[in-house]
Amino acid sequence: MGAAEGVRAAIGLGLITALLLLGAGGVPPIAAGGTPVTLEAAALIGLCYYLSQSAWLAGTGYWTLYRPLVAGLLVGAILGDPWTGATVGALVNIAFLGFLGTGAALPTDMALVGYASAAIALATGLGATASLALGAPLGLLGYGLYRVRLRWCNATARRAVRYARRGDVQGVGRCNVLAPQSMLLFLAWAPATVAVYLAAMAARGVTAAAPSWVIAWLHLTGVLLVALGAASGLALLWTRRTSACYLGGFVAAIAATGPETALLAGLLGAAGAASLPWLARERPMAEERPVGGRPQAALRQGGQPRGEAVRGAPVRARDRLASLLRWVFFSHAGYSEDRLQGVGLTHAMAPILHRLYPTRSELASALGRYMAPFNVEPNLGSAVLGVLAHQEEALARGQTAPSAPEETRARLAGPVSGVGDTVIHGAIGTVAMAVGVAVTSVVGPAGAVAYAALMAATVWGVSAWAYRRGYRGGFPGVLEVLRSSAWRRVVVGAECAGSIIFGVLTAGPIAGLLAGAAGGIGDGTWMVRALAALPAMALVGAFLALQRWGVRQAWATAGCYGIGLVVALLRLM
Numbered sequence: 125m126g127a128a129e130g131v132r133a134a135i136g137l138g139l140i141t142a143l144l145l146l147g148a149g150g151v152p153p154i155a156a157g158g159t160p161v162t163l164e165a166a167a168l169i170g171l172c173y174y175l176s177q178s179a180w181l182a183g184t185g186y187w188t189l190y191r192p193l194v195a196g197l198l199v200g201a202i203l204g205d206p207w208t209g210a211t212v213g214a215l216v217n218i219a220f221l222g223f224l225g226t227g228a229a230l231p232t233d234m235a236l237v238g239y240a241s242a243a244i245a246l247a248t249g250l251g252a253t254a255s256l257a258l259g260a261p262l263g264l265l266g267y268g269l270y271r272v273r274l275r276w277c278n279a280t281a282r283r284a285v286r287y288a289r290r291g292d293v294q295g296v297g298r299c300n301v302l303a304p305q306s307m308l309l310f311l312a313w314a315p316a317t318v319a320v321y322l323a324a325m326a327a328r329g330v331t332a333a334a335p336s337w338v339i340a341w342l343h344l345t346g347v348l349l350v351a352l353g354a355a356s357g358l359a360l361l362w363t364r365r366t367s368a369c370y371l372g373g374f375v376a377a378i379a380a381t382g383p384e385t386a387l388l389a390g391l392l393g394a395a396g397a398a399s400l401p402w403l404a405r406e407r408p409m410a411e412e413r414p415v416g417g418r419p420q421a422a423l424r425q426g427g428q429p430r431g432e433a434v435r436g437a438p439v440r441a442r443d444r445l446a447s448l449l450r451w452v453f454f455s456h457a458g459y460s461e462d463r464l465q466g467v468g469l470t471h472a473m474a475p476i477l478h479r480l481y482p483t484r485s486e487l488a489s490a491l492g493r494y495m496a497p498f499n500v501e502p503n504l505g506s507a508v509l510g511v512l513a514h515q516e517e518a519l520a521r522g523q524t525a526p527s528a529p530e531e532t533r534a535r536l537a538g539p540v541s542g543v544g545d546t547v548i549h550g551a552i553g554t555v556a557m558a559v560g561v562a563v564t565s566v567v568g569p570a571g572a573v574a575y576a577a578l579m580a581a582t583v584w585g586v587s588a589w590a591y592r593r594g595y596r597g598g599f600p601g602v603l604e605v606l607r608s609s610a611w612r613r614v615v616v617g618a619e620c621a622g623s624i625i626f627g628v629l630t631a632g633p634i635a636g637l638l639a640g641a642a643g644g645i646g647d648g649t650w651m652v653r654a655l656a657a658l659p660a661m662a663l664v665g666a667f668l669a670l671q672r673w674g675v676r677q678a679w680a681t682a683g684c685y686g687i688g689l690v691v692a693l694l695r696l697m
Contacts, residue, residue, distance in 0.1 A: 161324035170317030179457035187579040192217040192238025197572040199242035214564040215252035222356020233266020247324040253346025277460035291488035300458040300471040337696040345688030355667030366623035373627025390628035397620035401613040446475040464499040480520040501544025506587040510594025551618035558625040635660040
């Protein structure tokens with residue numbers, strides 16, 4: 125038997141084993157009552173959904189309000205039950221642990237799924253899994269609205285180019301902030317309000333009138349979606365090294381006497397695993413590239429002087445702070461298909477350029493340099509902004525070539541995005557989300573609040589540090605940072621720590637869902653807990669094999685609904 129045949133056999137055996145045991149499990153009962161979702165409550169939920177994508181949260185919306193974990197907490201607070209909302213959000217978020225939305229690639233809208241699923245769970249008394257199965261299709265609605273938003277931003281970007289050619293800084297700012305955010309308010313708040321309100325009403329009708337096998341189908345589908353999400357997140361971290369860490373976390377959770385003990389053991393193991401790579405030498409993340417260009421004469425002046433601006437004047441600290449804040453808040457405010465972050469970069473560089481170039485024509489020429497398509501990971505990408513500010517100072521004094529800023533953008537965007545996406549989004553983001561889910565499933569809303577606060581501090585801290593490093597060190601300084609072995613060690617440590625937490629989640633919440641319990645896998649002996657948890661490992665392992673085999677996520681998601689229906693019908697028979 126070849127390797128491909130072995131993979132297929134393992135997938136088939138894992139799925140058959142897990143699904144047979146899954147079909148023998150129970151379906152959590154529907155809780156009595158429920159909190160009806162009024163139109164006013166739906167409007168507040170829609171507002172939270174809008175803020176999760178808006179520019180008003182200083183770059184933290186994507187890491188906090190956009191996550192089902194935090195979304196569930198907010199929905200619970202609005203509907204009067206934050207504990208249930210947070211725990212539902214934590215379980216729903218497991219289905220999106222493998223979510224990576226880089227650049228213009230947005231596979232689905234997990235925020236709308238999170239807000240809708242939490243509202244459905246609280247309105248109907250359905251568990252998190254059945255609510256997830258009902259709310260997941262709304263991710264397609266959110267994705268469609270996102271594409272419309274990008275098309276609208278194409279038009280505002282073209283208008284921003286015209287303002288830049290005239291040296292109109294305020295016009296560029298309006299095109300980057302006011303117009304896109306106004307359209308976002310229209311495309312996010314109203315649709316989310318209507319979608320959440322109607323979904324909650326429809327779900328209450330389904331709960332009241334649907335036969336038992338439909339409820340079982342929704343529950344089984346939700347369990348499969350959770351296992352698929354765990355496998356997708358694990359696939360981001362999976363190596364030969366991390367497979368042992370995953371098994372260690374799984375065994376530790378089984379050996380633990382309760383969810384609290386399992387969580388504590390997992391966190392201690394993750395902390396230890398994250399520290400191990402710092403004891404050994406690691407290879408760098410990026411290779412050094414030489415900087416082209418030689419000092420040339422300054423650009424020719426033209427037009428009339430503009431007030432206090434003096435050519436080549438030192439950039440003030442408040443100008444750099446204004447540039448950094450504009451980037452942190454508005455780097456993605458006017459994100460478009462055509463120019464990506466080009467308008468956001470121009471808007472962020474405007475305080476620097478306005479200070480350096482005394483004439484309207486020079487300012488217009490400088491603004492025009494930054495309107496080209498540009499895309500970088502926004503947090504570590506602040507380093508590129510710092511380098512550009514440093515080079516613009518040198519350019520205004522005639523100490524570097526006019527092509528230096530363009531070369532910087534071209535040469536730094538790729539390496540910075542590679543490190544930023546790998547470290548921040550792929551490693552730190554995935555691990556932090558997994559830890560937040562694990563903690564919230566045990567301690568409730570406090571875990572979600574702690575996760576949101578820590579991610580906000582991380583985003584702001586990385587952005588400020590990267591900008592400072594780029595401005596003071598210039599191009600060579602950023603390359604030195606990218607070449608540092610510290611990034612590699614962070615990635616390796618995060619992979620090991622995250623795999624331990626994924627093992628704890630498999631043996632805990634996912635195994636509990638397979639057993640039809642609200643959480644945990646029972647209070648029996650370790651052998652009983654192991655027998656209850658092995659189907660969860662088989663299911664996650666089968667989905668992981670499918671990920672490694674190259675099966676598309678959309679097909680796997682559709683397969684979850686189909687397999688859930690088949691198992692529900694078999695149970696009915």
